[in-house]
Amino acid sequence: MHPKNIAIQDFSYELPEDRIAKYPMAQRDESRLLINKEDRLTEDIYFHLDQHLPSDALLVFNNTRVVEARLHFKKYTGSIIELFCLEPADTYADITTAMLQKQRVLWKCLVGGAKKWKEESLVLPITVDGTTITLKATKQEKFPDSFLILFEWTDAALSFAEILHHAGVIPLPPYLNRTAEEKDKETYQTIYAKHDGSVAAPTAGLHFTDRLFKKLAAKNIHTGFVTLHVGAGTFKPVKSNTLEQHEMHTEFIEVAELFIQQLIQHLAGTIIPVGTTSLRTIESLYWLGVKVILQPAIMPADLQLYQWDAYELPHNNINATTALQALLQWMQAHNMPQLITKTQIIIAPGYSLKIASAIITNFHQPQSTLLLLIAAFNSNWKKMYAYALAKGFRFLSYGDGCLIWKHKI
Incomplete structure (x- = not known):
């Protein structure tokens, strides 16, 4: 069955409010770990992860860094306007380039209290190292669900990433139903976060610590790093009856040539x-490699993935090795040591995994595209989630997690 025909109501379960973890464990790697291998469920904690993985395995981590994407401006009337920075304007090549802009930048934002904001610019004073500078926000254009905002600031030495760090608030997921606290700046960030650009943490990585990485290395378990800047679309609910009417969110990915070789x-x-x-x-x-095989002359600006590419591109005789080697050769031909592009692919039941053997992940919201992805890994997800609920596992971003092995065919 084509995933377009999947009914989202089949991917629901009852998630009581008290099962949503509002705060993380005091020790990250002591979060519980549910292991699903060949439909046998066992339990442990993340600190013992090395005992459940074969030596010479490769763990792949997303080293994106969550930015303080919520900015609160006060109008002269006293009302608060919140600007939630979603992604840079299309004029920038990638998120990193936009984050490094100085003095001015264009950004797509959600606006809380938009009806209260007429045409005037909003001004926010910021104190940086004892000096007060001014951040100004001006509406440029209205989109169906967001605005294009021009940000300008008075200190020419500061990048936009630094401005957000000093002026913004960490954008906790809406389902936590609480305001961000100072300690969230640390706890809602992986210890290996490197590249500014996400508005949500890659939460499965929140459980990893230096002492756990040492244990993994001692067993000759390798680590590799990619960058996918997580957008607010990761929380976008599926409101249509079937997936065909749902528009999957697009996200920036950055991958080094050396990682593809790894x-x-x-x-x-x-x-x-x-x-x-x-x-x-x-x-x-894999699918980018398929595209360059099918379209050898494709230019870097045109190489990206759309929602249904994984189900509609012809690829019968293209294995993962062939696809990745083709992608490497294409990058080398274009003198690209780093691949920067966008992906919109949706992974749902009916998808055939090309590279991954298992996944380490948190427990996800009902009727979400993230839960659909888990179901693509293991069709018995309902059994696993029912077990987790019955056994008191903590759910969602600050909750516990699971190691799910791919179903053998």
């Missing part, structure tokens, strides 16, 4: 993405 070296073994974003990235690499 991926190729491990294809015959075990490759485990940590989180749905890491999975989406490595599976996207």
